[in-house]
Amino acid sequence: MKIGEKIHRIRKERGYTAEQFAEMLGISAVSLRKYEYGERMPKDPMIAEIARCLEVNPSSLKSDWGSDANDAIHILFELEEAFCLEPIKVGGTVVLALPESFENEDQEALARALHHWYRNNRDLKDDELTRDEYIAWKDSFRA
Missing domain, CATH: 1.10.260.40 (lambda repressor-like DNA-binding domains)
Structure with missing residues (x-):
């Protein structure tokens, strides 16, 4: 968008x-x-x-991340370089993982932000947050 x-x-x-x-x-x-x-x-x-x-x-x-898979994968490549993210396979699913120990404050801030995102996304799925509340949270979130 x-x-x-x-x-x-x-x-x-x-x-x-x-x-x-x-x-x-x-x-x-x-x-x-x-x-x-x-x-x-x-x-x-x-x-x-x-x-x-x-x-x-x-x-x-x-933020304008583009709208297709090519744009998305190149953004992920940039995140790999910036935050040392790496794709790993968990069961049959490929996920992105942060390193076990953080090299800098940005990696640590990203880890906290991902946990916050996970909790809010879970709350959305459990109907504890409305879609509008979830979108408002994403718009105002700061890592």
Whole structure:
């Protein structure tokens, strides 16, 4: 999902009209719509302000991982390099594993984030979280 689509989705979830949200940002509704329709790309300071007003993590707005298996596997290759993740086989399933001992704080933060994600995903499946609550959690999560 592109940044404009994410801004639009979260703005609607928060119950803001384009006019209300544009006023919060100090921009015109036309400028906001250009962001949402992908006609213009907001710069980092505007992304930070949009995220602050929507109460989400700026990274959740900026992440655009593509939409096919080729994009996904190359992202996983990058994660392998950055966090020493490795594919292993558990039973008949291939999973990604972190090293047993962490080499840096980022690996440790990722491990904590993965555990948090697991718990929230489990709560979603057990109907302890609604889909909307789960999506809101992902939008606002910081590792």
